[in-house]
Amino acid sequence: MFKLFSGVVPAPTRAEPTALLKLVAGQFAADVARIWPEPHTAFLTATSARRHLVCLALALARDVESLADAILRGRLRAAIERALGRAPAGLERALGRMGETAWAGEAYRRLLDLLSDARAAKLLRHAEAIDPAAVARLGRLPAPMQRALSLAVLITDDAATAVAEAAGAIACRSGAAAADAAVRRWAEAETETALFEAVREDLYPEPPPPPFEGTAKLRPLATKAAMREAARRYNNCLATRVTHAVGGFSAYYEWTGNPGAIVEIGRDAIFGWRLEEAKGPNNDPLDAETRASLTAELGLLGVHVGRSGWQLERALCPDVGRGWRLPSVAEDLAEVFGD
Secondary structure, eight states: OOOOOOSOOOOOOOSSOOHHHHHHHGGGHHHHHHHSOTTOHHHHTSOHHHHHHHHHHHHTTOOHHHHHHHHHSSOHHHHHHHHHSSOOTTHHHHHTTSOSSOOOHHHHHHHHHHHTSHHHHHHHHHOSSOOHHHHHHGGGSOGGGTTOHHHHHHSOHHHHHHHHHHHHHHHHHHOHHHHHHHHHHHTTOOSHHHHHHHHHHHHSOOOOOOSSOOOSSEEEOOSHHHHHHHHHHHTSSGGGGHHHHHTTSEEEEEEOSSSOEEEEEEEETTTEEEEEEEEOGGGOOOOHHHHHHHHHHHHHHTOBOSSOHHHHHHHTOGGGOTTOOOOOHHHHHHHHTTO
16 A cells, blocks of 8 residues: 655756856856756855866866865865865965856866966956956967966957967077067067067068168168167158068168168169168258269169159050159159158
8 A cells, every 4th residue: 555645746856957057157067967966056056266166176177076065165275175185376366256157177277377377376366356268368379478467468369369370470480499589578578569569579580681781871771670770860660661671672771971861772673773762850851962962872882763663664554544644753753852
């Protein structure tokens, strides 16, 4: 004879994550559901620090199931010791500043590495909130920069990718040792602007040797540093022309007469090398006497001063159109000298 039972039958528990658990536990939801079946109450009602500790332990492949009660109860410091064994200083404080939802496993592992680095750990200690995107972004950077959390906070994912590709370009051109040395310099940058300037500086090699050795009054600006220094003295945009010099399309000289001038000569398919621009400090035009002296000096070197080869070639094309007019040499030179 069977005894009848009256009352509410409790709903069976299921080791499947609910939508809420998937939101809170992310990639660890299935493991959490196995340890704390639906409705996952013990896990979901725990503090964010405890939940992060659970997910961190899972990311490190610890046996969380046997430690479940220890992780969610008692002092947090003791729970960390039970879950992870030895843990870097600062983890207890960090766990409470990591947001409400789980991080990716790699980001948890990277956090432990950052806490073992004095510079990154100091930043984490003083952060009101720890940004998982910034921690994850470190994985996009070259290896010597993967503890540069202060920079990862400042830049975007695309910028981090570009920095890594710049390091790859340097390695391809100059070898792994040169790239490694450059990246270590970049890691010391303190601002986004300083980082980008450092990367651009190393990204471009030195220009090829100048086509002419120069003269007593015409001094080649043969290095990136020489171009930057001249740009400061003349208060112009010469520093932005480094790419032209590196590509071999242009070469730059300083006319050391009084007044001085920055002189750009460019490759010309017809004339070889042609005077492209010559201007004084602050891009001021040169006086007639200086122009004459400079023109004579360039002529001795074999540099063409006059119409561009492109203008001449264009005039000889039948499809140029009757409305097009060949500019005079004087007009071309006026552009060269900034008139």
